Amino acid sequence: MGTTEGPRRITMTPAARRVLEAAGRLFYERGIHAVGVDLIAAEAGVTKKTLYDRFGAKEQLVVEYLADRDERWRAFLAERLDPARPARERILAVFDASHAWSVRHGSKGCSMVNAHAEIDDPSHPAHPIIVGQKRWMLGLFTELAQEAGAGRLAGTLMLLHEGALVAHGLKIFADPIGHAREQARALLAQVS
Template identity: 85%
Template structure:
């Protein structure tokens, strides 16, 4: 996939949501390379066949995990920006306030995107 190409996304069924949630927790706690599809399937309560039927590959699970995390972060940030006064310094400070609140609530191990990039640094991924 090229740098300007958008990743393909899948429709989330209840089983796919369980897979994504289990994968997100495991990827964030242990790292993407350290987690295999057998463990993800077991943690999600699905068969490996179901996992591959829904996602096609571990790579697609990673895409869904990171895209979901990004969407949740942007929605979280939007709340802080919407509540900030319109003055540019206040809007900049709102980004820092949101980042602090997010990391306190969600990110004891740092940014998921940065962590993923550290593991998968090939730009063609």
């Protein structure tokens, strides 16, 4: 995630978990800056004091939200990347997983991209999570593309994937993730 240690994380109590679930839903639906701790506390059924006792500050809550989202995405993706399948199929499975995730977890596009639109200061404690998640995705595409004998396509595959996530959130045209998947398939077919 950009540093060897990564951002500080907290231990989740049941109350902290409720706060995180409420914050995650609200941050994704409305935006990080648009959501205040009063609303998060009310949605979670806790006092503001409990929220601050558990998280210390809204910044830490943002860290936990993004780290949790990233961890859940990586686990979700890992379940769909069967190492026994050929690398080209696993590349396309990344797009399939993104489509399934977006159906299940949100219609507003990528939470990391959305967060970066609000948090572009590298000194913010959540910034390494945002950038780290995208570096991890590029590393995944690089590894898979190299296994598929198409290493030079790694960056292009990443751009197709990320562009599809943004277009999905903007709802400019139907099924951008499926369209990106087909473009990735066509590119891979051109590499012998």
